Amino acid sequence: MGRPPMPIGSHGKVRLYPYGSGFLASTKFRDLDGVVRKVDRTGKSRAAAERNLKKALQERQPQTGSSITGDTKVAVLVDVFLAETKRRRRGTTYDTYAFHARNSVVPALGQLRVREATVARLDAFFRTCEKRLSANTVRSVRTVVSGAMSHAARLGAIPTNPVRDVGRIEGTKSDARALTRSERVDLLARLDDDEEAFRFDVPDLVRFMLATGCRIGEVIAVQDDAFDWHAQTVAVRANIVRVKQVGLVRHEGKTFSAQRVLPLPGFLLATLKERRPDDVTPGSMVFPNTRGHALGRGSWRDPHNTGHRLRTALDRAGYGWVTSHVFRKTAATILDQAGLSARAIAGHIGHARPSITQDVYMDKRAAGREAADALDAALGSDDEEEK
Template sequence: MARPPLPIGTHGRIRIYQLGPKRFRARTNYRDHDGVIRDVERTAQSRAAAENTLRAALRDRGRVSRDGDIDRDSTVRALGELWLAEIDRAVQLGKRSPTTAEAYRYRWDRHVRDGLGSLRIRELTVSRLDRLVVQVHDRYGTGAAKTTRTVLSGLVGLAVRHDALERNLVRDVGRIENSASSARSLTAAQAVDLREKINGDPKCREWDLVDFTDFMLATGLRIGEAAAVTWAALDLDAGTVEVRGTVVRIRGQGLQIKARPKSKSGYRRLELPAWAIGMLRRRRAESSPNQWDVVFTAPLGGLRDPSNTQSDLRKVFDRAGYEWVTSHVYRKTVATLMDAAGLSARQAADQLGHSKVSMTQDNYFGRKVAQTGAADVLELFSNPGGKPGVDLDEDESPSA
């Protein structure tokens, strides 16, 4: 009866031969992933060293990718191109945002490819990865460092899936902490004042930002989401708007309405305040049809570019004396006013399109004077050395 073949990725008995003084060869048969049995050998100055060197080679030989493209000796540059190809495929399938893919590719081109691209995958270490993230942080800021860390995690994760590494080394890279202070939002008085200044700014009317910023304040939508709202998504009789997509710029295609908002929770139907309904009725009566049926076009009639709009808004806020305000402050203002009115964090998260309530609480609720009730409770310590709640200056002082 024929001897059964070696299982794929295993080896036979290791044989050791002495070739000369302080020179040994360790040899065995190894069945590769293509089913072919091949001789594998290594030499060293001692029997033990030769066997250990061979065993290390056999271990590394087993770490080949499913399609043969990636192994421990592949370059990080090759790994990165394969990972980006996977991201592009996810975009085509609608599982990733084109803007996210662009952000990843930008950080890869700008930092990772030149910083680590010539290394072999086996040469990646936690310290090397951490050093790159720190360098990006110190030179380009927290946001760039976080995205770079995400890219590295994706790359190394792909190497792990291809058996080129045993674990994702980026897990041990230092976390990037936000240096920004707690969320700041407009007070109701500030919001009213800013609206008046925007309404009186000729440039805002020229750039069609008066109604646009009012709509953002009425809904808490992101710029891209507000720019993608169509008349079909509005039910002015019911006083609601459906958030169905966002405007993004795709390389080689220009501005597009992406049917998926930023997250799964981005699909939502929101109630509109009466003053916003009145503004939209007026706008509908005055507007001309456009090929996208969007409510807010760019000043020249195309889709509104979120990046250009952000730039225009910075200039508007600066002229109005609100240099610290950004478009995201509008979202924070909506969330903070909801919080102050006693609405739940879940309701605010639903309004903003957040899947996690903690995101809304940590980053979008403005910090208030904490009225926790603790002050009244802690009054019991107002009498040092005496009975809780009893003032030593009063007649009812404790007896000795």
């Protein structure tokens, strides 16, 4: 069995020979293309020849343009990764990554060398996180670690990203719970009768979410020029987010699939036209941060504050289990019961993958007696004939 080849970028034993009035240092070096080549350098002394050879070998090393190596501490790698994230991604993404890095990743892994962040060590770290954090939060932490280690792999500091081989983050699945028709009618009636909810524009906000399946940030980002009143549609193309040290920012959609044009039900059209003043301007907000149906008087609503107002209004109405996502689930379930395909429903509520819509957003409780009637029609006649 032949001797295994030298790793890329490594060299063999350095040999020194007398050369004229000085010395020659020689070795074999395996270049980036895999070819082993002889490298020689001379010097006035043995030490000088060896120094000149090592300098030449260093210059032949694969250049990554980065100081990140296998001996770099994970904390330093994470800082480099966050700087790259801040340059290339949106502010909210950076804020989320920085939060998890500061609170979870660096305290537990920061003093490890990059090459020491093995699959086994990272898997143990994520299992520890599962004991104190929700599954979705652990997945976010994993995203930060994976992004940093992937960055190190691209720079040649490690051969592969070890997070790829870490075990799955398992969460507890819960069935989607959508509002029934009677619950929807009752909830809207209670919200309409709630003076504080009315003052903060909660009832119409809820109607918009139920009628479109939109997220809170998408609803408060809608401007008057997004509507095509003749076609009875609204273009959902942005969302409002709060960026640290910046404030409220209007982003062009949470994802590419989140940008969509939706048909509007008649009851929502009537509500929107009633709210719309005669002197409205195209960029006016439909749900500004002040009441008064005059659009444009106010600024963007804060999604966190809006969520809090919604939460307290739902608690007062006796629907403490309802969240803004329940309205999205309700819209998806209604469309499912109407016979729309999973792909069509995913497109309506802004999902890239129909599987997410089916698994998470559709209420699986039986609606009406259609299933029982179908089974009765297929099987009941046989039982009757046997009698």
